[in-house]
Amino acid sequence: MFGKLSSTNNVSILLFFEGWWEWDDDCYYVGTLSKRCLTLLSFAINNCTSPPKFSVNIQEVVYEMAASAPAFKQAFSTQRICLLIGFLICSTVAGPAIGADLRCPDYVIQHAPLIWLHSDDPYMPSDLLTHIQHTSPALDGKTIPDIPTLDLDNLESLNKFGDEVALTSKDDPLSYPEWIHGATPDADGRISNATPCVVVLVEKGERDLDAFYFYFYSFNEGMNISQVLEPFNRMVKGEKAQSGMHFGIYYSQHVDGASFKWDDSALTKTDGRPIVYSARGSHANYPSRGNQIHNSVLVDYCDEGRRWDPILSAYFYHFDKKSFTVTRLDPPAKSSPTPPSSSNLTSFFYYSGRWGDIAYPASDPRQEIVPKFGLKRIESGPTGPRHKHLVRKGLKPDQRRKMGWMEWGVGIYMSLYPCCLRGWRRWVFMGLIIAVLSGAVIGAVVAVKKYRNRKYTRLQAEDIPLDDWALEDEALLSSSDEEDVDKPSKFAKRH
Template sequence: MAGTSPTHVRASMSGLLVCFFGILLGYSARAGPEPGPDARCPEYVARHAPLLWLHSDDPFKPSDLLTHVRHTTPAVDRKPISDLPSLDLDNLEILNDYGNKDHVALVSNDDPTTYPKWLYGEAPDGTGRIHNSTPCVVVLVERNERELDAFYFYFYSFNEGPNITQVLEPLDRLVKGPKAASGMHFGDHIGDWEHNMVRFRDGKPTGIYFSQHVDGAAYDWDDSKISKIDERPIVYSARGSHANYASPGLQVHNAALVDYCDEGQKWDPVLSAYFYRFHADSFTVTRIEPPEQSFPKLASDANLTSLFYYTGRWGDLQWLDSDPRQETVPRFGLKRFESGPTGPRHKHLVRKGLKPDHRRKMGWTEWAVGIYMAWYPCCLKSWRKWVLFGGFVVMLSAIVVGIVIGVRRYRRRKYQRLQAEDIPLDDWVLEEDSLLSSSDEDDEIGKAGKAGKAGKAGKNKLK
């Protein structure tokens, strides 16, 4: 050091300073500026986010979105789309250029009946965090300056439908066939989107919606049916179907089917989620930072909005009847394997109430089943059906007798009216006079009348 010249020292110090500032600038470039309030998810959205209890026996856990995409092949009309780049959550929307609306389907690269490993997703740890997957999408919809709807979407790579044990009596006796008797599930599909929606007013929750198959349930935030832990609502995810309920136990849906819910594994979805702000005027989204809690930071070059813009299906189309793997439930037409769902953009993000504004149309078969099952416990079960049948016969007989009596009275009244119209008015007067006078008076009046006529005739002759 004693032999080092001052010029050399200054050059070395300058080099160190350049390196230091270079590292600092590089870090700043990666970190980026601190996001503003519109670029970050509000803290209250996470503070009141749902906590899910996955069913203890459900093998199909929440699934990573990108992993799901990479294990599927896009197809239109069941034919793979060729010459595509490698797909991810940043370019998935390019599939919208093929086919129309939801005609594009992400077809599993593996036979689902072999249950490949990726269908099972990832289980959360003891704290409820999923470490290596991102199965949740949070979409914020501003209704006005004071109200905000927060949609919490949960993704699973596989939906397992019900089997014969989940069909209520007496309809379970109608589900026949060796495959049904063996416990085969019906209504399976690749890809499964479920969600909750919490409505906020001035940052405070006012209500919550639970998606359940083709329908859902809505509650006020203070409803006694909603359980909470630290102001976070508890949601029970049904075994296989992943429908969301406010309580554990048996849950009846579609009038005749049963879901099973229990306190299996706790999952905190917002700890492994993508966050977006929805713009209703343009139907677009902007990715935003997670709340300022124990959330992972975003990479500066990540956008990942393409998963929202993709309009196709997140699984296979319903298998054809000619496919040897496909089965059909007699009488009801339920299929073993159905089409996968569409994504969050199709879940009625803009709505007036907690439930979607436009309710689905119910088919006549489902309507008839609903009526029958509503009457079954009170009126159609065991001996009750005979009482109901007897009452129905009595009521039907009374209606028939009433109709017969009414028709007879109407015909009699019509007959009398026609008689009155056929009799001249003079005849009515004469008939009335004759009824008021005696027979003797009639004779005298007759004689007087004849005498008067004879006198008039004589006078005429004298003239």
């Protein structure tokens, strides 16, 4: 059996070629396939996908078999040729090239993002297990009692208490204990003695594979509500990816995100690996450095501080969307160390609660809230990978976030400010609005009057000229006067 395993950037194809050969006892080579036929068949198999991991030269294999054996008989019947074609067609499979050893495909590493952490960010990527060890599960603000020691292999046991369980810090987060600062990468971008990255592979179709790279930080400063974008300096967003484009990249940012084509000019790559800039404190992901805008008016800051290569210290998994299960994969060569075989490290994936404290109430002195806008300084901890829309049609999640009225209004204000609301422009704009509203009101009144006049109908009668009405009135008046003259008055009769 000759096999070829090859992979493209987002496709893995496995081809099998199988032939049947018989050896003759009389040292006689029966039948032959032309060299041209063998060459074409070999070329077809070896070039169905690119780049190949290894190639198969059928011609050389056949002649080596014939030369090294006492006799060789080729038994290629019509039925077997048809069966061979069927094998070639049906043995093309989608998804990651995961062999029997369950090893992560190399191309997942070759195209994995590289991270630039902010130079002034005090909160580095954190080890998942260390985070669990410094937290206690709580429900409705109360610690859940009689819980065994938690780790990555039994964290899902908390699901029996519901989805509102929160891994609450044993220390006051705002006292900034040492463990929440995470681990700093070295000069090579490697984080030692910590695993802050999780890679999940999802087969989404016949030719598409999604690779999710999750980065874990024990502490996020959250939204920088003390710094709001000056409206005149509003930044222009990058071009969105076309609908249905699967081969690209999606950057998760706070409550939303941005997607790009793989060849988009907004992206920067190093040796085929996209560059991601992690915002200071908030750890939102952006394709470029500098000031970044989110939630219409808030600002994130990105620069090239510390370089981090997440896949050098990561866990790798394959997610089956039908059974909703994950399987641990061995890391590719020269990547993360292989976890011990005694631990499957999958239980944490199924945990349905939150990986941090619940948002503090307004009465808590540690909480800050922006008046009118309702933005909180400290939000609830995030949920895990199972809640991150692993099954999606395109690059973006299928269920998009609904923008609130307040955020929508702020967005409109920010759009109008440079041209219509800045300085003296506001008075001109207000005058224009008043004129438009006045015109609309007047037009509505006129339209209503016309509509009402249409309801009156003309009586079906003969038209009478106005002159005839005047003559008739004079005749009536004159006849009345004559009658008064003819009748003697009471005063005259008395005298």
